[in-house]
Amino acid sequence: MKRKCETCTHYKCIINKYCSPEWKTLISFHKTSMLYPAGATIFSTGDPIKGIFQIYSGKIKVVTTDGEKEQIIRLAKEEQLLGHRGFGKKMIYPVTAIALEDSEVTFIPVDVFYSAVKANSEFAFQMMLFYADELNAAEKRMKLTASLKAKEKVIVALMTIIRAFGFSSTDNTLLEYTPTRKDIASIAGTTYETMIRALSSLEKSNIIVQEGKAIRVLDLAYLEKHCLLD
Amino acid sequence: MNCNNCTNKRCPINMYCLPDWLAYTQNSKSSLYLPANYSIFNAGELVKSIYILCSGKAKVMLEKETNKVDIIRLAGSGQVLGHRGFSEKMVYPISAKTLNESEIASISNEDFFKLVRENKDLAVYMMMFFADELLLSEQTFQITGMRTSREKVAYTLVRMINAFSYANNTSKQIDFGLSLHELATFAKISRSNFSRVLAKFIEEGVLRKHIWNYYVADEAALANLAGMEIQ
Numbered sequence: 001m002k003r004k005c006e007t008c009t010h011y012k013c014i015i016n017k018y019c020s021p022e023w024k025t026l027i028s029f030h031k032t033s034m035l036y037p038a039g040a041t042i043f044s045t046g047d048p049i050k051g052i053f054q055i056y057s058g059k060i061k062v063v064t065t066d067g068e069k070e071q072i073i074r075l076a077k078e079e080q081l082l083g084h085r086g087f088g089k090k091m092i093y094p095v096t097a098i099a100l101e102d103s104e105v106t107f108i109p110v111d112v113f114y115s116a117v118k119a120n121s122e123f124a125f126q127m128m129l130f131y132a133d134e135l136n137a138a139e140k141r142m143k144l145t146a147s148l149k150a151k152e153k154v155i156v157a158l159m160t161i162i163r164a165f166g167f168s169s170t171d172n173t174l175l176e177y178t179p180t181r182k183d184i185a186s187i188a189g190t191t192y193e194t195m196i197r198a199l200s201s202l203e204k205s206n207i208i209v210q211e212g213k214a215i216r217v218l219d220l221a222y223l224e225k226h227c228l229l230d
Numbered sequence: 231m232n233c234n235n236c237t238n239k240r241c242p243i244n245m246y247c248l249p250d251w252l253a254y255t256q257n258s259k260s261s262l263y264l265p266a267n268y269s270i271f272n273a274g275e276l277v278k279s280i281y282i283l284c285s286g287k288a289k290v291m292l293e294k295e296t297n298k299v300d301i302i303r304l305a306g307s308g309q310v311l312g313h314r315g316f317s318e319k320m321v322y323p324i325s326a327k328t329l330n331e332s333e334i335a336s337i338s339n340e341d342f343f344k345l346v347r348e349n350k351d352l353a354v355y356m357m358m359f360f361a362d363e364l365l366l367s368e369q370t371f372q373i374t375g376m377r378t379s380r381e382k383v384a385y386t387l388v389r390m391i392n393a394f395s396y397a398n399n400t401s402k403q404i405d406f407g408l409s410l411h412e413l414a415t416f417a418k419i420s421r422s423n424f425s426r427v428l429a430k431f432i433e434e435g436v437l438r439k440h441i442w443n444y445y446v447a448d449e450a451a452l453a454n455l456a457g458m459e460i461q
């Protein structure tokens with residue numbers, strides 16, 4: 001399905017917010033859209049960069065791999081950019097993006113994206129700040145990874161999920177999306193077993209409840225207070 | 231350094247701003263002349279300006295929770311400093327110190343944002359610069375767990391060459407702006423191990439040593455070991 005920027009109602013989208021109407025029309029002309037089922041790879045580490053992706057609907061995880069070990073470094077949902085890591089001198093993806101659920105992702109060719117950045121000064125400025133925030137977040141993660149205890153890492157992982165996807169619109173303590181336990185361990189940077197133990201400990205303290213695969217947060221203030229990433 | 235007739239080809243302001251805006255920068259910037267080992271800004275301070283190293287060398291340090299300080303970046307003439315502070319909080323997450331006598335241009339946030347908004351090429355450059363910094367930062371993080379000492383030393387040398395350029399382009403003399411202790415800190419290995427690898431590189435013909443100076447003898451081999459191109 002063709003998605004048009006000029007009539008889009010995704011008001012948080014950086015293109016919608018900061019590009020001129022003429023440029024939205026031009027971007028729409030060149031933009032393509034693809035459907036990815038859950039588990040499908042959008043791009044892989046080492047692929048050459050041909051453009052930038054934007055999530056129209058769905059949820060995506062961005063992972064780095066070290067041999068067989070996978071670390072989730074970002075969770076993203078609709079209206080967010082994807083594939084910006086790797087823009088620069090090398091123009092090769094240093095990460096892999098995988099759909100967590102059925103997702104629709106749009107793609108803007110790199111030359112159109114560059115032209116839009118050059119022609120829309122506010123867009124360029126906001127892109128710079130977006131990268132600055134990403135750099136900050138990456139370095140906070142690095143600073144803490146070595147020193148956090150397992151439980152603290154799992155709290156950071158839970159807050160990362162909450163900040164990325166929020167709570168259900170019909171049940172405001174239930175996570176809107178609970179990744180698999182394996183993925184939660186991968187966000188936390190711990191083993192599966194350690195993560196399971198940490199979740200049980202949080203459950204015993206009445207901070208969370210595990211309802212099958214889903215997680216309900218009973219004490220958000222506790223998680224926020226103990227999320228050392230802030 | 232006068233922005234109107236600056237010849238520094240590595241300075242993004244000089245390379246990507248229109249002549250009128252170079253004049254604007256010249257009138258609005260403050261020039262700081264700092265001695266070696268002088269603090270430029272500290273972690274936790276509010277971000278009020280961005281800095282350009284007109285001449286000299288600097289190191290950027292990240293203090294970890296364990297009170298250990300990691301050198302995460304080296305910057306040479308023409309390079310930007312303090313951009314890591316641009317975030318919602320506008321607080322520096324890192325500290326920067328001069329490595330030798332340096333001239334530094336301080337451009338207020340307001341003026342810098344004006345320059346980025348009004349000079350399209352600078353905006354694109356800054357976006358790509360941040361993209362590269364993000365990539366480098368994540369690579370540096372991976373250095374700890376993933377690399378052998380040889381790769382760590384090669385990576386450190388290439389990062390240093392890319393930051394400071396060669397002291398002599400023809401002979402490819404390395405411009406060591408850091409002490410051996412600091413080089414080892416950057417590489418996250420011991421000083422003795424760093425020295426041993428340097429000696430091994432000389433033996434293998436990757437590096438060459440003459441009196442006290444080191445030269446790159448085989449750029450391709452060094453870049454290959456580092457997993458990073460020499461720019």
